[in-house]
Amino acid sequence: MNTMNMLDKTLDTNTTKITARDVNVYYGDTHAIKDVNVEIAANTVTAFIGPSGCGKSTFLRCINRMNDTIDVCRVTGDILLDGEDIYDKRVDPVQLRAKVGMVFQKPNPFPKSIYDNVAYGPRIHGLSKNKSEMDEIVEKSLRRAAIWEEVKDRLDAPGTGLSGGQQQRLCIARAIATEPEVLLMDEPCSALDPIATAQVEELIDELRANYSVVIVTHSMQQAARVSQKTAFFHLGNLVEFGATGQIFTNPEDPRTESYITGRIG
Amino acid sequence: MPTFWLVVVLLALTALGFWFGRRRALASVQGNPRHLHSLPIYYGANVAMSIAIPALLILVIWLLAQPLLIENRVSATIPQELIPENTSIGLVMSDVRRLAEGLDQAVDQNVMTTAETLALDASTTDVRELLGTVGVALGSEVRPEVLAAAQSYRQLSSTGSTAMAVVCLVLALVGFGLSARHTNKEFRARNVVERGVLALLILAASLAILTTVGIVLSMLFETVNFFGLHAWTDFFFGSTWAPNFRGDSELSMLPLLWGTLYISAIALLVAVPVGLFAAIYLSEYAGPAVRSLAKPLLEILAGIPTIVYGLFALLTVGPLLLNLFGQGENGILGLSWMTGATSVLTAGVVMGIMLIPFVSSLSDDIINAVPQSLRDGSLGLGATRSETIRQVVLPAALPGIVGAILLAASRAIGETMIVVMGAGAIAKFSANPFESMTTITTRVVSQLTGDTDFASPETLVAFALGLSLFVLTLGLNVLALYIVRKYREQYD
Known part of the structure; x- marks a missing residue:
């Protein structure tokens, strides 16, 4: 890790995109997330780190209400997106998910062509009036996901036929095609080899210009490389949240230091 | 020996073989199973397999083949004029079988001795009435040729059954002896039993396939007959x-x-x-x-x-x-x-x-x-x-x-x-x-x-x-x- 480099990273903006206040999550009797308070800034990559089972993925899934699909899951507290409570009764989780896109741990392209994979979201939300507009959205998304050059000649080929790294970038293209404001990534590189990981990391850094990115990762090097802010979770608690450079070089909490130096987790 | 008792004896031998194989294996290592190549039960199972499988296999084949062979030999002795017009030898043969069964029943119920049944003469005794008393009803009067055929049927059946019992028991004992001789601590009983299991599974799978083939063939033969009688174009x-x-x-x-x-x-x-x-x-x-x-x-x-x-x-x-x-x-x-x-x-x-x-x-x-x-x-x-x-x-x-x-x-x-x-x-x-x-x-x-x-x-x-x-x-x-x-x- 290049410490100097990390400290140089500047925060582009201080606008708050997502605010979480006293969030608690229960799976049946299990108390998975305990009183988490966090503010996620716009146009920033925020990394969630912590040992397995610490609740970082659970918290990530609260931000676009994906936990609603799990019957036994219960969420209390407030999560505000641009100042609006996303757990308010008037909010339709389906619409929320169009604004808060998600990329999963394992690449999960649909069993459709590459084109249809990217066009899936825009079609559902009626984002294009005609075929040529759709073509533009697909091309733009694939370009942003840095995969256009590799697939432009075979848009009709099945998305499942791509390599793992390409599939994950296709999933990122699919997520940004609906023009979300926030992009949630749940260990997006854990199923990828180092070369594909490097490509995706580079992509995440570029995505910061347009979106707020929240990434869950097991790799501390990855958190240090791609993020500006880092949150450390442990046993359902948010232990420490701050600038990435500070967390990795000068953590305040002894637990954070133990984890970063490899003594717990 | 009736087949039932033969099977019982074979199974008893098998159980004995299992016990003996296990004991002999343990004895070969002075009772410490850690020096054996396989667990003791595998030695037992190996002996049991060697006893049961060849003997039971021959038993099944014998039971299937014997009636066919006897039928062929007996039906050859029945003269042509005994077969009524428009029927087949099969009807006469079913009379023969029924008569033979009736005589066996008579012996079982102590109405006659074995020697008496052999000395029966259709021209002097009313065989039909005699068998009626033991509960076997015959369709018609017994002709001497049919009685003779039935006697030879019984003769062949009983010789065949005795031969079957002897062959099966000898096979079982040979299996016992051979496998018991193999049983020592170096013998890889576990691998042999594994092959036995494989053979069993293959047998089950091929039975299912053979049945399908049999069904198709039986349909096919009659279908060919049909197309011989009726135009396939129609x-x-x-x-x-x-x-x-x-x-x-x-x-x-x-x-x-x-x-x-x-x-x-x-x-x-x-x-x-x-x-x-x-x-x-x-x-x-x-x-x-x-x-x-x-x-x-x-x-x-x-x-x-x-x-x-x-x-x-x-x-x-x-x-x-x-x-x-x-x-x-x-x-x-x-x-x-x-x-x-x-x-x-x-x-x-x-x-x-x-x-x-x-x-x-x-x-x-x-x-x-x-x-x-x-x-x-x-x-x-x-x-x-x-x-x-x-x-x-x-x-x-x-x-x-x-x-x-x-x-x-x-x-x-x-x-x-x-x-x-x-x-x-x-x-x-x-x-x-x-x-x-x-x-x-x-x-x-x-x-x-x-x-x-x-x-x-x-x-x-x-x-x-x-x-x-x-x-x-x-x-x-x-x-x-x-x-x-x-x-x-x-x-x-």
Whole structure:
């Protein structure tokens, strides 16, 4: 890790995109997330780190209400997106998910062509009036996901036929095609080899210009490389949240230091 | 020795062998099993296998072959003039067998001694009355030639049985001796037992395959006979099904095939949408409580015997349809399309109900097998549940669902009872679903149960029809498997 480099990273903006206040999550009797308070800034990559089972993925899934699909899951507290409570009764989780896109741990392209994979979201939300507009959205998304050059000649080929790294970038293209404001990534590189990981990391850094990115990762090097802010979770608690450079070089909490130096987790 | 006791002795020997093998193995290492190559039970099992398998195998083959060989030899001794006109040697032989059994019974019940039965003379004793006293009724007076044949039958049978017992016991003892000699700490008993298990599994698998081959061959022989008596062009390309038991029938498969396919198509039109929607509800929407209740209930439908569905067609669905589309109870809709309760529609609807659990159960499994990650991906993009199902889950599950539908179709094509009771018995080409029609399966039954000569084309056509049906459903099953395999590779 290049410490100097990390400290140089500047925060582009201080606008708050997502605010979480006293969030608690229960799976049946299990108390998975305990009183988490966090503010996620716009146009920033925020990394969630912590040992397995610490609740970082659970918290990530609260931000676009994906936990609603799990019957036994219960969420209390407030999560505000641009100042609006996303757990308010008037909010339709389906619409929320169009604004808060998600990329999963394992690449999960649909069993459709590459084109249809990217066009899936825009079609559902009626984002294009005609075929040529759709073509533009697909091309733009694939370009942003840095995969256009590799697939432009075979848009009709099945998305499942791509390599793992390409599939994950296709999933990122699919997520940004609906023009979300926030992009949630749940260990997006854990199923990828180092070369594909490097490509995706580079992509995440570029995505910061347009979106707020929240990434869950097991790799501390990855958190240090791609993020500006880092949150450390442990046993359902948010232990420490701050600038990435500070967390990795000068953590305040002894637990954070133990984890970063490899003594717990 | 009766076969029963022979088997008991063989099993007892086997048990003894197991115990002995185990003991001998342990003795060879002074009772410390850690020095053995295999666990002690494997040595026991090896000895038991060596005793039981060859002996029992020979026993089974012997029991199958002995009656055939004896029959051949005895029937050669029966003079030609003893066979009444227009019958075969088989009738005389059944008399011989019955007489031989009767004499055995007489000995068993202590009415006669063995020596007395051998000294019987048909011209002096009334054998028929004698056997009547032991409860064996003979059809006619016993002729001396038949008595002689029966005596030689008994003689051969008893020699054969003795020989069988001796051979089996010798084999068992040889097996015992050889395997016991092998049993020491170096012997790899575990590997031998493993091969024995493999042989057992192969035997089971090949029995299933051989049975299928046997079924096809038996149908094939009779079908060839049929085409020897009847023109194949009429069977495959004719247009009329009119069996006439005085001969000169028109036996075309096509009207029956049309009826079969028409009724099956209606059944699928009912079963596929309902079954598929039920599967989608159960796998995607229903909570665990509903699911645990509804799934078994749906599967109960699959357990109802088809004859009960037939009654349902006859008593409920048929009259209901007649009330709706015909003048039954003076016609609710005022239509007169339907004149009788038996129709293509009746049978098709009831058969469709029968197939619902079939389609829903298979589709439910297939939909559940679609990875959750695909659903998450779609929901994460802001799709609703039904959009997710329509655009992601169903396309991914489609090959499996098509396979399920084809399997349901082959069941519909082979279904008999519902058609007998619901569809009527008229063979014709018609597109009107309110008319009676008939199918291949029901005609197979009616052609075989008639009171006619077995060697006539009117009877033998049943085999040709059966074989055609077999080929049709086999083709559908193969197609289903092909589709499932081809597309599965692409999506997983």
